[in-house]
Amino acid sequence: MKAIWNDTVLAESNDTKVVEGNHYFPPESVHQEHLEASAHQTTCPWKGKASYYTIVVDGARNENAAWYYPQPKDAAAEIQDHVAFWNGVDVVE
Numbered sequence: 479m480k481a482i483w484n485d486t487v488l489a490e491s492n493d494t495k496v497v498e499g500n501h502y503f504p505p506e507s508v509h510q511e512h513l514e515a516s517a518h519q520t521t522c523p524w525k526g527k528a529s530y531y532t533i534v535v536d537g538a539r540n541e542n543a544a545w546y547y548p549q550p551k552d553a554a555a556e557i558q559d560h561v562a563f564w565n566g567v568d569v570v571e
Contacts, residue, residue, distance in 0.1 A: 483567045484535040502560035525554040
């Protein structure tokens with residue numbers, strides 16, 4: 479699987495975890511140079527508190543378009559620190 483935005487590969491892995499239709503990429507497969515920490519957070523009743531990244535590619539910004547669970551609840555332990563994408567990011571095989 480690949481996550482692509484603005485013709486740039488943000489993450490690539492053969493070992494994503496699929497939860498609720500979202501592919502969560504292992505941390506080592508994510509190109510961190512395109513991610514900027516965001517103060518935005520949301521809470522999922524069963525996964526816990528999600529933290530977000532803003533994607534930055536060649537000066538273009540996609541605010542809060544990637545998220546991860548640094549300390550998920552036990553039911554979501556398998557996706558700890560894995561990164562998922564949305565908001566215009568293409569996730570393709």
